[in-house]
Amino acid sequence: MPLSTADWAAISLSLQLATVTTCILLLLGTPLAWWLARTGSWLKGPVAAIVALPLVLPPTVLGFYLLMAMSPTGPVGHLTESLGLGTLPFTFWGLVVGSVCYSLPFVVQPLQNAFAAIGQRPLEMAATLRAGAWDRFFYIVLPMALPGFISASVLGFAHTLGEFGVVLMIGGNIPGETRVVSVQIYDHVEALDYAQAHWLAGGMIVFSFLILLLLYLTSDKAAAGSLQLRS
Amino acid sequence: MSKAPDHNQLIEAKFSVKLSDPLRSAGAPRFELVIDEQLATRGVTAVFGPSGCGKTTLLRALAGLQPIHSGVLRVNGVAWHDQAGSLQAHQRPVGFVFQEASLFEHLSVAGNLEFASKRAPERLGPEQIEEITEFLEIDQLLPQKPAQLSGGERQRVAIARALLVSPELLLMDEPLAALDQTRKREILPFLDRLKSELDLPIVYVTHALDEVTRLADDLLIMEKGRVGASGPVDEVLTRLDVPRMLGEEAGAVVEGTVTERDSQWQLLRVDFNGGHLWLRDSGEAIGQCTRIRILARDVSLSLADEQASSILNRLPATVIGMADDTDRAMLLIRLAVGDAMLLARISKKSAFQLRLCQNQQLWVQIKSVAVLH
Numbered sequence: 001m002p003l004s005t006a007d008w009a010a011i012s013l014s015l016q017l018a019t020v021t022t023c024i025l026l027l028l029g030t031p032l033a034w035w036l037a038r039t040g041s042w043l044k045g046p047v048a049a050i051v052a053l054p055l056v057l058p059p060t061v062l063g064f065y066l067l068m069a070m071s072p073t074g075p076v077g078h079l080t081e082s083l084g085l086g087t088l089p090f091t092f093w094g095l096v097v098g099s100v101c102y103s104l105p106f107v108v109q110p111l112q113n114a115f116a117a118i119g120q121r122p123l124e125m126a127a128t129l130r131a132g133a134w135d136r137f138f139y140i141v142l143p144m145a146l147p148g149f150i151s152a153s154v155l156g157f158a159h160t161l162g163e164f165g166v167v168l169m170i171g172g173n174i175p176g177e178t179r180v181v182s183v184q185i186y187d188h189v190e191a192l193d194y195a196q197a198h199w200l201a202g203g204m205i206v207f208s209f210l211i212l213l214l215l216y217l218t219s220d221k222a223a224a225g226s227l228q229l230r231s
Numbered sequence: 232m233s234k235a236p237d238h239n240q241l242i243e244a245k246f247s248v249k250l251s252d253p254l255r256s257a258g259a260p261r262f263e264l265v266i267d268e269q270l271a272t273r274g275v276t277a278v279f280g281p282s283g284c285g286k287t288t289l290l291r292a293l294a295g296l297q298p299i300h301s302g303v304l305r306v307n308g309v310a311w312h313d314q315a316g317s318l319q320a321h322q323r324p325v326g327f328v329f330q331e332a333s334l335f336e337h338l339s340v341a342g343n344l345e346f347a348s349k350r351a352p353e354r355l356g357p358e359q360i361e362e363i364t365e366f367l368e369i370d371q372l373l374p375q376k377p378a379q380l381s382g383g384e385r386q387r388v389a390i391a392r393a394l395l396v397s398p399e400l401l402l403m404d405e406p407l408a409a410l411d412q413t414r415k416r417e418i419l420p421f422l423d424r425l426k427s428e429l430d431l432p433i434v435y436v437t438h439a440l441d442e443v444t445r446l447a448d449d450l451l452i453m454e455k456g457r458v459g460a461s462g463p464v465d466e467v468l469t470r471l472d473v474p475r476m477l478g479e480e481a482g483a484v485v486e487g488t489v490t491e492r493d494s495q496w497q498l499l500r501v502d503f504n505g506g507h508l509w510l511r512d513s514g515e516a517i518g519q520c521t522r523i524r525i526l527a528r529d530v531s532l533s534l535a536d537e538q539a540s541s542i543l544n545r546l547p548a549t550v551i552g553m554a555d556d557t558d559r560a561m562l563l564i565r566l567a568v569g570d571a572m573l574l575a576r577i578s579k580k581s582a583f584q585l586r587l588c589q590n591q592q593l594w595v596q597i598k599s600v601a602v603l604h
Contacts, residue, residue: 121329121331121333122333122335124296124320124327125329125333125335126321126346127295127296127319127320128294128296128321128323128325128393128396128402129321129346129347129350129393129396130321130322130350130351130352130396131321131346131350132321135321135350139346143337144335144336144337
């Protein structure tokens with residue numbers, strides 16, 4: 001068996017983290033992307049820039065400020081402690097918060113492009129056919145933006161799997177709690193255990209390749225187009 | 232053609248709409264529409280004008296797609312917009328047909344129709360749905376995707392979809408403008424039938440005068456965000472201030488009935504409220520109602536009934552008004568022929584030689600007429 005129990009634990013943790021993060025990002029990213037795609041507000045530019053920040057910042061910068069914010073003296077830490085949740089750094093949920101921030105643009109941008117591509121007309125048409133706002137969202141926007149949702153999910157998931165810097169800054173390296181695959185690989189390398197590192201690293205390459213391949217093969221040009229945007 | 236509207240069959244529109252430049256939210260609006268009209272919710276009301284006159288904005292405001300800035304909109308006695316609030320687009324009992332068919336591309340034709348029929352206030356039964364798909368002859372297209380359809384087919388599906396939501400008012404925004412001549416001819420008979428067979432008031436926006444003269448009962452002419460003239464189409468088209476907006480196309484529309492066929496000379500007699508006309512036989516059946524357009528430039532005047540003339544259609548008329556034409560050499564003359572109104576466009580020199588004056592009795596000679604349908 002090339003993978004140890006610890007490796008499997010890291011894989012399982014990575015998958016959990018990516019799944020939870022992707023779900024949260026779809027919930028948060030959808031209204032945010034909708035607003036960005038529709039608004040005429042002057043706030044659009046600044047908000048879009050903030051959303052895109054993780055694309056250019058070193059993960060250590062993001063991780064550092066998240067750590068500050070979530071520490072007992074930081075604003076987020078203050079809030080979580082007063083809610084009786086304790087502090088988030090060095091916990092699984094701390095990683096979730098970090099991953100949500102880190103992978104936000106990878107979910108928001110494909111969604112925003114998909115929403116913008118729908119245009120105003122189908123929504124106006126649906127309104128004159130007696131469809132209210134939620135009705136329009138579920139029966140017009142969701143199906144028409146489906147390729148955008150698929151690429152947003154795949155990118156959010158894959159990007160969360162691949163994060164390292166933010167995890168190390170705010171999660172450390174606690175087995176079963178915050179030790180994800182990327183950290184596990186780092187540990188193997190530090191221990192000069194290259195064979196184990198190969199198994200995990202190679203597995204990551206194959207897995208990432210496969211889900212991107214699946215995305216390109218199954219979704220239409222619109223989804224593939226939004227993939228070309230970044231990273 | 233139209234009588235005075237019944238009080239509960241009215242669109243009472245007294246409102247303004249402001250379109251502002253999205254880049255400059257402050258400051259003067261880019262365009263302002265001000266309307267104070269009562270339109271009959273019966274038959275076809277055409278809203279006619281050049282592009283940019285606000286006719287589409289008016290239609291969108293009626294549908295709730297364009298917010299009303301201030302004022303009141305009441306339809307058949309129900310407030311759609313007033314100080315108390317505004318019905319949202321999906322709460323208004325309208326059907327809307329855009330210039331482009333705007334079908335939902337992710338749904339089949341059947342899916343598009345179902346989208347509407349499911350949301351109709353009272354769900355239609357399968358027979359009623361079938362009736363509408365047969366009416367527009369799209370029953371063969373149901374399994375197809377919109378992308379597979381021709382422009383004319385798409386527009387027919389769009390009309391069917393608008394009807395399936397059981398509207399009280401059908402709003403059509405230049406439904407033929409995106410189609411070529413062949414497709415237009417394909418759709419027009421459906422519009423004729425829509426008008427004659429369904430008891431559904433239609434507000435029809437267009438910049439094509441031939442569609443107005445063919446379909447409209449009432450006409451609202453718009454210019455630069457204001458209403459230039461409104462009323463029954465026969466009356467508005469023969470108003471002396473209106474033809475200036477229409478230029479070379481100025482002319483009257485009369486409605487008549489085919490009463491006789493002269494097979495020796497291939498002619499048809501059409502009786503209208505000003506007498507009768509002989510037209511070239513284009514195959515209409517006896518008893519059929521028909522609309523005829525008589526352009527002002529095809530009407531000439533003479534003081535006596537010129538028997539020795541090649542012109543077949545000569546009718547006694549009374550001058551009831553005169554006005555300058557856009558062309559400085561020409562005059563527009565409004566004439567009563569029986570109960571109908573006609574317009575003639577003649578040179579000022581001829582008017583001087585004939586000593587034309589108000590209430591003068593004379594003869595009109597109609598060089599040619601166009602049968603509209």
